[in-house]
Amino acid sequence: MATFMLIHGSWHSAWNWHLVMPLLQKAGHTVIAIDLPGMGRDKTPVQDVRMQTTVEKICDIIDEVEGELILVGHSKNGIMISQAAEYRSHKISKLVYLAAYLIPNGKTQREYSMLDTEGVLKPYVTHFPEIQAHTLQPAIYREGLYHDCPSYITPLATMLLSHEPVESAIVPLQLTAANYDRVPRNYIECLQDRAVTPYIQRKMYSELPCRKVYQLDSSHSPFFSQPEALTGILLEIVLDPLV
Numbered sequence: 001m002a003t004f005m006l007i008h009g010s011w012h013s014a015w016n017w018h019l020v021m022p023l024l025q026k027a028g029h030t031v032i033a034i035d036l037p038g039m040g041r042d043k044t045p046v047q048d049v050r051m052q053t054t055v056e057k058i059c060d061i062i063d064e065v066e067g068e069l070i071l072v073g074h075s076k077n078g079i080m081i082s083q084a085a086e087y088r089s090h091k092i093s094k095l096v097y098l099a100a101y102l103i104p105n106g107k108t109q110r111e112y113s114m115l116d117t118e119g120v121l122k123p124y125v126t127h128f129p130e131i132q133a134h135t136l137q138p139a140i141y142r143e144g145l146y147h148d149c150p151s152y153i154t155p156l157a158t159m160l161l162s163h164e165p166v167e168s169a170i171v172p173l174q175l176t177a178a179n180y181d182r183v184p185r186n187y188i189e190c191l192q193d194r195a196v197t198p199y200i201q202r203k204m205y206s207e208l209p210c211r212k213v214y215q216l217d218s219s220h221s222p223f224f225s226q227p228e229a230l231t232g233i234l235l236e237i238v239l240d241p242l243v
Helices: 021-026 050-064 076-086 109-115 138-145 153-160 198-207 229-241
Strands: 003-007 031-033 069-074 094-098 126-127 133-135 186-188 212-216
Touching: 003 050, 003 076, 021 031, 021 138, 021 229, 031 138, 031 229, 050 076, 069 076, 076 094, 076 212, 094 133, 094 138, 094 229, 109 138, 133 138, 212 229
Parallel strands: 003 031, 003 069, 069 094, 094 186, 186 212
Antiparallel strands: 126 133
């Protein structure tokens, strides 16, 4: 049996995983879903959130887990699981990037985001320089994130989405062959993604190859639209010794 640690993406929090967690638990696995600093129920002031302290929080939780775990990251916070794997490569058995930013050493998430010119979210991002954060306008939630999801997800997101700290987007990742590269990487591509488009997903996993690339014919949010299919892939990753 495996332990999964699930890391949400921009503006979101641990509630992303409320449909996937019980499916993994029913299959006998342990599941940890956390709110990153400044997100969800974590009350760290958003202007105080930094990438380094966010990764340190992830590593602290990893250290509390007996044995190894599988680290799953969604969207922007693929950068967080990458950096955590650099620091805790001996504790992480596999990495799973779910429509996530898979960024090489020395590069930033923003560099790759700027290349993704077909995504629909950018015109709807409101910036707050005084608190080093931005937020996403609700007008784009359905089209940009949840177009194939149950109807209750969009109004729920209107209540739960929050500001996103911006500093982590401009911090170059620090990854090494000795640590990060020793952890097997897997990618789950979302073919109908309008937020992190298939173009940029393919560019990233082509430049930084993974053991295996899986595909879901879904929006950016398969944990809401296809939780069973997503869980099936995660269970396959657990069992496949080659990935």
